[in-house]
Amino acid sequence: MPSISTRGLAMxxxxxxxxxxxxxxxxxxxxxxxxxxxxxxxxxxxxxxxxAIRNTSIKVxxxxxxxxNESYRKKLLGYYxxxxxxFKLEDIMITTGxxxxxxxxxxxxxxxxxxxxIPEPFYxxxxxxxxxxxxxxxPVTSTIESGFALPSISEFESLITPKTKAILICNPGNxxxxxxxxxxxxxxxxxxxxxxxxxxxxxxxxxFCYDGxxxxxxxxxxxxxxxxIVLDSISKRYSACGARIGCLISRNRAVMESALKFAxxxxxxxxxEQIGAEAALETPDSxxxxxxxxxxxxxxxxxxxxxxxxxxxxxxxxxxFYAVVKLPIDDSDEFCQWLLESFSFEGATVMLAPAxxxxxxxxxxxxxxxxxxxxxxxxxxxxxxxxxxxxxAYASYKANAIVK
Amino acid sequence: MPSISTRGLAMxxxxxxxxxxxxxxxxxxxxxxxxxxxxxxxxxxxxxxxxAIRNTSIKVxxxxxxxxNESYRKKLLGYYxxxxxxFKLEDIMITTGxxxxxxxxxxxxxxxxxxxxIPEPFYxxxxxxxxxxxxxxxPVTSTIESGFALPSISEFESLITPKTKAILICNPGNxxxxxxxxxxxxxxxxxxxxxxxxxxxxxxxxxFCYDGxxxxxxxxxxxxxxxxIVLDSISKRYSACGARIGCLISRNRAVMESALKFAxxxxxxxxxEQIGAEAALETPDSxxxxxxxxxxxxxxxxxxxxxxxxxxxxxxxxxxFYAVVKLPIDDSDEFCQWLLESFSFEGATVMLAPAxxxxxxxxxxxxxxxxxxxxxxxxxxxxxxxxxxxxxAYASYKANAIVK
Numbered sequence: 001m002p003s004i005s006t007r008g009l010a011m012x013x014x015x016x017x018x019x020x021x022x023x024x025x026x027x028x029x030x031x032x033x034x035x036x037x038x039x040x041x042x043x044x045x046x047x048x049x050x051x052a053i054r055n056t057s058i059k060v061x062x063x064x065x066x067x068x069n070e071s072y073r074k075k076l077l078g079y080y081x082x083x084x085x086x087f088k089l090e091d092i093m094i095t096t097g098x099x100x101x102x103x104x105x106x107x108x109x110x111x112x113x114x115x116x117x118i119p120e121p122f123y124x125x126x127x128x129x130x131x132x133x134x135x136x137x138x139p140v141t142s143t144i145e146s147g148f149a150l151p152s153i154s155e156f157e158s159l160i161t162p163k164t165k166a167i168l169i170c171n172p173g174n175x176x177x178x179x180x181x182x183x184x185x186x187x188x189x190x191x192x193x194x195x196x197x198x199x200x201x202x203x204x205x206x207x208f209c210y211d212g213x214x215x216x217x218x219x220x221x222x223x224x225x226x227x228x229i230v231l232d233s234i235s236k237r238y239s240a241c242g243a244r245i246g247c248l249i250s251r252n253r254a255v256m257e258s259a260l261k262f263a264x265x266x267x268x269x270x271x272x273e274q275i276g277a278e279a280a281l282e283t284p285d286s287x288x289x290x291x292x293x294x295x296x297x298x299x300x301x302x303x304x305x306x307x308x309x310x311x312x313x314x315x316x317x318x319x320x321f322y323a324v325v326k327l328p329i330d331d332s333d334e335f336c337q338w339l340l341e342s343f344s345f346e347g348a349t350v351m352l353a354p355a356x357x358x359x360x361x362x363x364x365x366x367x368x369x370x371x372x373x374x375x376x377x378x379x380x381x382x383x384x385x386x387x388x389x390x391x392x393a394y395a396s397y398k399a400n401a402i403v404k
Numbered sequence: 405m406p407s408i409s410t411r412g413l414a415m416x417x418x419x420x421x422x423x424x425x426x427x428x429x430x431x432x433x434x435x436x437x438x439x440x441x442x443x444x445x446x447x448x449x450x451x452x453x454x455x456a457i458r459n460t461s462i463k464v465x466x467x468x469x470x471x472x473n474e475s476y477r478k479k480l481l482g483y484y485x486x487x488x489x490x491f492k493l494e495d496i497m498i499t500t501g502x503x504x505x506x507x508x509x510x511x512x513x514x515x516x517x518x519x520x521x522i523p524e525p526f527y528x529x530x531x532x533x534x535x536x537x538x539x540x541x542x543p544v545t546s547t548i549e550s551g552f553a554l555p556s557i558s559e560f561e562s563l564i565t566p567k568t569k570a571i572l573i574c575n576p577g578n579x580x581x582x583x584x585x586x587x588x589x590x591x592x593x594x595x596x597x598x599x600x601x602x603x604x605x606x607x608x609x610x611x612f613c614y615d616g617x618x619x620x621x622x623x624x625x626x627x628x629x630x631x632x633i634v635l636d637s638i639s640k641r642y643s644a645c646g647a648r649i650g651c652l653i654s655r656n657r658a659v660m661e662s663a664l665k666f667a668x669x670x671x672x673x674x675x676x677e678q679i680g681a682e683a684a685l686e687t688p689d690s691x692x693x694x695x696x697x698x699x700x701x702x703x704x705x706x707x708x709x710x711x712x713x714x715x716x717x718x719x720x721x722x723x724x725f726y727a728v729v730k731l732p733i734d735d736s737d738e739f740c741q742w743l744l745e746s747f748s749f750e751g752a753t754v755m756l757a758p759a760x761x762x763x764x765x766x767x768x769x770x771x772x773x774x775x776x777x778x779x780x781x782x783x784x785x786x787x788x789x790x791x792x793x794x795x796x797a798y799a800s801y802k803a804n805a806i807v808k
Binding site: 041066103166228 | 405406407408410411412413415416417418421441444445446447448449453454456458459460462463464465466467468470495501503507511512513514515516518529532533536538569570600601630631642643644645646647648654658659662663665666668669670671672673674675676677679680693795
């Protein structure tokens with residue numbers, strides 16, 4: 001029997017999904033599980049998206065252009081102009097989700113063995129794409145105490161080696177909810193230019209900025225035209241995770257020409273969802289205002305409730321719909337599993353994502369969990385009560401375990 | 405300005421698509437272009453597929469399972485049973501096109517530097533996925549004179565090195581249309597077992613076998629359970645190229661578990677097209693019978709017309725909807741470009757794919773082109789007349805060029 005590959009072994013299992021069997025077992029026991037572990041919003045997808053797909057008159061479902069439908073790309077230029085970002089048509093390529101955009105960026109820009117510096121905690125699947133591309137993730141740690149502010153530029157600099165080729169950020173951040181300030185981004189700009197690096201920016205949560213704060217794209221940084229590559233997706237923007245439509249954007253012609261060859265190899269992104277995504281560009285601003293208001297209320301509810309719990313600390317996230325929370329526990333993997341396996345309160349329990357999977361530095365995040373506030377406020381309230389009770393019960397359980 | 409990657413440079417441009425600018429220029433001059441260069445069928449997609457998508461009642465477009473919708477996978481078990489292939493649910497994973505299935509297979513099974521033996525000419529995008537995975541394609545040449553029969557097992561054996569990890573075949577073949585016999589496959593089985601190799605089989609054209617010949621899957625070979633991985637797609641089966649729905653199938657648990665981690669990293673395949681693909685499983689056999697009859701007629705028309713042309717040789721393809729043709733020319737890249745740039749007959753010309761892009765051995769295929777018989781018979785007849793005239797005119801053009 002032939003053996004599987006080294007990278008097949010090195011590929012990390014999803015920290016968000018690895019507890020799924022325990023959740024399934026809990027449900028089978030009749031326990032209600034509040035899913036705060038995954039960024040799957042409950043917000044309805046805009047009707048314009050769904051209606052456009054229902055109304056297609058396709059007879060032969062042909063390949064689309066490898067870079068995506070031109071009509072959609074043209075309209076996207078107008079969409080980004082609303083964010084004060086100007087592109088040309090050839091700067092944008094439609095991808096099969098933001099995931100593929102990052103994969104193309106890694107493939108087109110980086111060689112096996114190259115290093116990419118990423119502030120941790122970071123979106124766990126970056127690890128997977130790094131394994132595929134054979135590149136090394138070099139974490140620079142941001143702390144919960146600072147609200148996951150960008151680490152100092154000198155910390156980045158201390159990690160730069162001859163193999164460093166890029167910095168990857170997520171803004172607003174998954175899992176942190178951190179919205180970077182213009183000042184933070186300007187520090188990165190100088191660093192990137194000084195060291196001739198790429199700056200990859202995952203901006204899929206840019207619609208989700210709270211408290212009147214402005215979103216700053218890396219494309220707002222002058223002088224970085226050849227260095228910046230933005231990864232975007234409609235998954236969160238239109239609550240359309242199942243669409244698998246994203247895009248890769250760069251003004252660097254060589255990068256886009258190289259990425260197009262990878263795009264041609266896989267032929268095209270899915271057709272129906274491109275049609276939906278194009279139609280969804282007509283979504284009125286009121287949709288986003290309502291969604292933002294809803295998420296703001298959810299965030300406030302969750303963060304307030306968490307910080308009321310003894311020994312719990314949760315900084316206020318400025319964007320996205322996640323929070324990383326410090327809990328009075330030693331091992332969040334164990335705690336999250338225990339919540340599903342051994343605990344319920346009024347017939348319910350909570351599923352959280354252990355934060356260890358979002359750190360590349362071994363041992364980090366063991367007292368932290370990520371939660372996604374993607375449930376309605378009534379359920380969130382119940383989930384927070386449930387978590388508070390869970391923490392109490394877990395403390396007793398651990399105390400008894402020690403006594404035994 | 406940071407440089408792009410070595411693999412970004414090494415990535416081949418699509419040989420099928422590289423002549424597109426010349427075709428566009430021809431169209432702008434008012435010339436009709438018969439597109440025989442790309443495997444984009446004109447056959448209508450089954451109404452069941454399109455109807456299911458139009459009738460979805462999705463409110464929130466959620467991620468699907470990373471391995472694809474379970475309801476779809478369950479029904480696929482029944483679909484493969486019709487081909488006398490028995491699987492369990494966990495043996496099948498839905499992928500974003502057959503392309504992704506091959507990418508996952510390469511990633512899960514092969515390390516950078518590993519060698520894969522592929523009979524040439526082969527589907528050109530295999531090169532792209534090999535570059536992504538950092539593996540080396542080792543071609544074993546099949547000849548047009550033999551109708552692209554599988555090269556002898558001793559030829560395969562002479563290419564095996566300690567780095568050889570797999571053999572990749574396409575059956576029925578793109579670009580050759582070759583349908584492998586059971587005997588050919590049994591030779592491969594012995595070779596694979598003796599050398600502990602993987603056998604990847606691209607079987608996306610299995611519905612397209614002509615003249616009453618039987619399709620033999622590598623899954624029909626006993627004793628290869630742990631070695632075989634099949635790549636499939638609905639693109640050609642249902643004339644649904646734009647759907648981007650394929651699947652990866654293997655009874656090797658370690659491979660499937662590893663592939664699932666790559667699948668989880670990219671989250672899920674597109675939702676709507678999975679729904680369409682599931683509904684399309686109800687497509688009556690009469691659809692395929694009609695399609696097969698149509699392609700048989702087209703094939704006969706094209707092959708007959710080609711073999712009437714002086715100096716032209718086209719073996720009769722047993723499957724798929726391609727033919728590789730030997731022409732009385734020295735350089736098919738130049739000829740195909742000339743057809744678009746400098747020739748027209750009764751206001752029309754023909755777009756073909758130079759075969760050089762389907763060979764890995766330098767210099768091979770320069771007298772050959774691939775054509776896809778994906779147009780209706782009236783257009784195919786005109787296209788063949790056009791090609792015959794083009795060959796005559798090209799011979800004069802070349803003769804004059806020599807005189808000058």
